[in-house]
Amino acid sequence: MAPFLRQAGPWDQAVGLHRTAAEAARHTGDQRARGDALAELGVVRRFMATYTQAIDALNEAVTAYEAVDDRRGKADALNQLGIVWYLTADNEDAARAQTEAHALYRQLGNRLGQANALADLGMTQRQMSRFDAAVESQSEALTIYRELDDRYGEANSLRDLGVVNCLMGAYGLAARHHQEAFDIYQELDDRVHQAYALNELGVVRRLTGDTEGARTAHSQALTHFTELGERFGRATSVRHLGVVERLTGDATEAIRLLVEALDVYRALGSRGGEAASLSELGVARGIVGDRDSAIEAFQRGVEILRGLGDRCGEAEVLNHWAMLLFTSGAPTAARRHFDQALALARDIHCPLEEARALEGIGRCDWTVDGPGHGVASLRDAVTVYRRLGVSAAVDDIERLLVSRSG
Numbered sequence: 001m002a003p004f005l006r007q008a009g010p011w012d013q014a015v016g017l018h019r020t021a022a023e024a025a026r027h028t029g030d031q032r033a034r035g036d037a038l039a040e041l042g043v044v045r046r047f048m049a050t051y052t053q054a055i056d057a058l059n060e061a062v063t064a065y066e067a068v069d070d071r072r073g074k075a076d077a078l079n080q081l082g083i084v085w086y087l088t089a090d091n092e093d094a095a096r097a098q099t100e101a102h103a104l105y106r107q108l109g110n111r112l113g114q115a116n117a118l119a120d121l122g123m124t125q126r127q128m129s130r131f132d133a134a135v136e137s138q139s140e141a142l143t144i145y146r147e148l149d150d151r152y153g154e155a156n157s158l159r160d161l162g163v164v165n166c167l168m169g170a171y172g173l174a175a176r177h178h179q180e181a182f183d184i185y186q187e188l189d190d191r192v193h194q195a196y197a198l199n200e201l202g203v204v205r206r207l208t209g210d211t212e213g214a215r216t217a218h219s220q221a222l223t224h225f226t227e228l229g230e231r232f233g234r235a236t237s238v239r240h241l242g243v244v245e246r247l248t249g250d251a252t253e254a255i256r257l258l259v260e261a262l263d264v265y266r267a268l269g270s271r272g273g274e275a276a277s278l279s280e281l282g283v284a285r286g287i288v289g290d291r292d293s294a295i296e297a298f299q300r301g302v303e304i305l306r307g308l309g310d311r312c313g314e315a316e317v318l319n320h321w322a323m324l325l326f327t328s329g330a331p332t333a334a335r336r337h338f339d340q341a342l343a344l345a346r347d348i349h350c351p352l353e354e355a356r357a358l359e360g361i362g363r364c365d366w367t368v369d370g371p372g373h374g375v376a377s378l379r380d381a382v383t384v385y386r387r388l389g390v391s392a393a394v395d396d397i398e399r400l401l402v403s404r405s406g
Contacts, residue, residue, distance in 0.1 A: 002040045014044045035064035039077045049231045054084045075104035089272035089308045094124040115144035129311040129348045155184035169351035169388045175204045195224035215244045235264035251287040275304040279317045286324040315344040315353040335364040355384035
């Protein structure tokens with residue numbers, strides 16, 4: 001029944017069944033069966049976003065498999081552990097588990113296992129801002145999935161390649177990957193992953209200026225997640241909707257949504273989600289004039305992201321923080337933050353944050369040293385924004401440059 005319970009639930013009943021199976025296996029001394037039951041229990045716990053219990057069950061599964069030298073079972077459990085650690089942004093542990101799982105699958109000649117481990121390793125590498133490595137791992141996984149005609153695996157790799165492409169500024173390619181993934185999930189009648197693909201499509205739409213398209217995508221995802229009881233995905237939809245509300249002028253509603261998402265991420269132990277919420281919460285609180293709370297949010301967000309090794313996220317927060325300082329009349333302090341963001345963005349090849357930092361540096365220099373200063377940085381920012389297709393930012397800078405010539 002395990003595959004059925006994974007797909008259809010209800011997951012709370014699945015927990016009881018797998019616990020019963022694990023206890024029965026313990027009584028009979030069947031370690032392999034015990035490992036199977038505990039591994040399934042860990043997967044269901046992951047679906048329920050009870051991550052601590054998922055890790056406990058999967059670690060027990062690894063131990064049970066080791067007792068009978070079941071390398072396939074151990075590899076599967078390690079891969080699932082890596083997924084949970086990815087979700088809680090314990091990136092080093094996740095990468096270690098996925099790398100060990102991949103090595104075991106290769107020893108066994110298990111191509112599907114290799115693809116799964118590579119795909120999950122790619123997700124972790126992307127979360128660590130190792131974008132080139134992420135593309136390499138995920139592309140290799142995609143090739144294997146297509147060789148095996150594994151549509152589900154193909155969709156997952158396409159979706160994560162879309163996320164990496166988005167971070168690298170290839171928005172058109174990102175949108176195509178997400179749409180391909182969504183179409184496959186529809187074929188498979190997988191509503192959970194349809195919702196994840198919708199959230200990612202919404203992000204691309206927002207970054208390319210289609211805020212209403214983003215709102216529609218995130219709202220559809222929110223409906224799916226709410227009906228399914230998927231708390232992590234629901235929190236992510238709420239967070240993205242908070243960003244949309246902020247961009248469309250309702251900072252108060254944005255704060256409400258972002259606080260809601262933040263509370264759920266904290267309850268789930270998702271530090272990555274917590275940091276992302278804090279970053280956006282800082283922006284929204286700055287808009288309503290709560291400068292001290294905004295800075296506190298940015299400080300905590302940077303602290304978490306540095307601990308996670310998420311340099312792209314750190315660059316984003318530093319840019320937000322710098323813009324708050326700039327608009328608060330502290331351009332010199334703002335420039336220091338923009339400089340830090342620029343160094344990070346260039347080091348990891350994150351073009352959107354590079355453009356934001358260049359624009360910020362140019363505006364600071366213009367303000368401190370007088371009109372006409374900072375023009376080189378502003379023009380460099382325009383070049384990057386144009387390449388990304390972020391036309392609104394280009395228009396803002398060009399108006400400033402025209403004012404100089406006027």
